[in-house]
Amino acid sequence: MTDQEHSSLCDPQAHFGRRTLLGRTLTGCAMTGRTAGGLMMSSIARSLAMADETGLTDPARPKNVILLWLEGGASQLETFDPHAGTRIGGETNAIQTSVAGLQISDLLPQIAEQMHLCSLVRSVTGKEGDHARAVYNAKTGFRPDPTLRHPSVGSILCHADQRGSDIPRHISILPESSPARGGYLGAAYDAFKIGDPASTVPDITARTDDNRFARRISDLSDVVEKEFRRGRLAKMESMRTLHQSATDSALKMMSSEQLDAFDVSSESKMTRDAFGDTPFGRGCLAASRLIEVGSRCVEVTLSGWDSHVANHSLHRSAAGTLDPALASLLTRLKDRDLLESTLVVCGGEFGRTPKMNAAEGRDHWPHGFSILLAGLGMRRGVVYGSTSPNPKLDPNQPLADIENPVTIEDIHATILTAIGIEPSNEIETPIGRPMKRSEGKPITEILMA
Structure with missing residues (x-):
């Protein structure tokens, strides 16, 4: 496999803060990234180089994001990081994937066959254990701040690249209670919200004749x-x-x-059945169609993961919906030559506790959960980080059971880097406050060189 060359130059909408500009100019060439490697150009040089080197300026190859949002917090042990046969493994078994030595949950057999297309991070950590705060953190890359609302990834992408389409560029399908928001970038960058693609998009047909309309x-x-x-x-x-x-x-x-991209009924029955006869399956099929005609970021939500009781049965049901939809989405994007220009991200606000509670459930756990990334800018068949099969679960040292821990902020910096936006760029809020795109560091080990 040959890794696609990756560019992480800053976007044209960025604000060069005095600290950023001065610091980079004075240091000249500095080492960047999680590990030593790659020289950092000055901010001015990066800006001048962008027109030639970033895909954001190539109209034939726009960069896109599809986010599969697992609302409620999926258990890493029942999805992408099983520890079968251990005291924390529960009822889940592990199966081999298309990557040698990599096993995931037996609840995801179709995804297992597509793991050679993916990077898997098994060591994600956060500082929020409450749903609302953790959702905000996961979707924006920042913890809640009473003085400011931060934008989601789709909003950042659409703000950085103003090329338009006739339909919304930023879309949330089945958004539940937390659709993607534009934050301080403004309501114009909020996601357009729709429900099950089995139904038509509401309010798009005139109710009178053409003249009266x-x-x-x-x-x-x-x-x-x-x-x-x-x-x-x-x-x-x-x-x-x-x-x-x-x-x-x-x-x-x-x-x-x-x-017409919203109308999945125009696809063959075979295609629709492959994604699954569910709202989420149809949402994933619609996401691939929408990206193809000009939308830039589509978020599809699958709820049903909040398993404080009956953990295994709830995850069996939710995974049964996720498995065909994600596997078919990856296959379709690859077959249509869209995977190289589309970043697929699958994850939720946190994971679930290694230890079962008295109700055979797992509770909230931000200390070592999994996020899958595939496509644009990502290496393939790579696993980063791990969790212990025999954790000590010391509340005073929550990271002691994790190898190579990364933060939610690092995940965001990695996503932004993959889509060609410099995470450390500063832009000004409406009140003139300089804000970085992300406070994290890109995970260079899963990014293409």
Whole structure:
């Protein structure tokens, strides 16, 4: 296998903070990454080099992200890091994968056949054990801050690369209670939310004849919006209300042929069955179709992992939905030559405790769980980090049972690097506060050189 050359230059929307610019200029060439390797250019040099070296400027090969969000916190022991036959292994068995020496849960037999396409991180750690706070941390790469709302990965990607499509570029399918948000980048970068792709996208068909619809739109633009703008601040539309831009986007979407990408019923029964006859399976199929026509980040949510009771039966059910959908998604992206330009990420807000509770369940566990990454910028058939099959579970040393621990922030820095965005870049919030894209360090061991 030949690794695809990878670029991690900064994005054109970045703000070069005084500390960043001065520090990099004075140091000239510095070592970067988790391990020594690769010279860091100055921020100015990186910016000048971007036009030639980053895929973000190549209109024929945009970079995309598909996030499969396992809401509730999937158990690493029942998915990607089984310790079968040990005191913590539970009822799950391990099966061999397409990577020599790598085993995953027997609940994921189809994914096991696709692991040669993936990088697997088994040593992810976080500092949040509450669902809401951990979800925020996992989706933004930052812990909750009462003074600021941070953007999700899809929002960062769409902000860095402004190329558009007729349909939304950032989409959350089956978003439950935590759709991806634009944060301080603004509501324009919030994900467009839809439910089960078995149903049509709501409110996209005019309810009157063409002439009457045209008159209504004219009245909306020439009368209603004109009155709304009276007495407002000059930038109220672009910075706050987004009334006119939302209307324009909706009208463009209503008449676009790209809208057909939401309709998975046009696929053959064989294709639909391969993904699974479930909302999540259809969501993954829709995600591949949407990426193909111009969407840049699609998030698909699968709930059912919060197993405080009956852990194994809950995971058997949820894994039965995940397995065909993820395996078929990887196969389809590869067959359509989209895997090299699309990063697939599969994970949740935390893992589950190694020790079973009295209700045969596993509780929240941010100390050593798994995240799968595949495609754009990732090495294939690689495992990074591990957890102990016989953990001491010392509450004072939660990382003692983990080899090569990484943080949620490191995962975000790795994702941003893979899609061509420099994690340490600073951009300004609306109040002028400089914020880094990520506080983490890329996991160089799983990234293509």
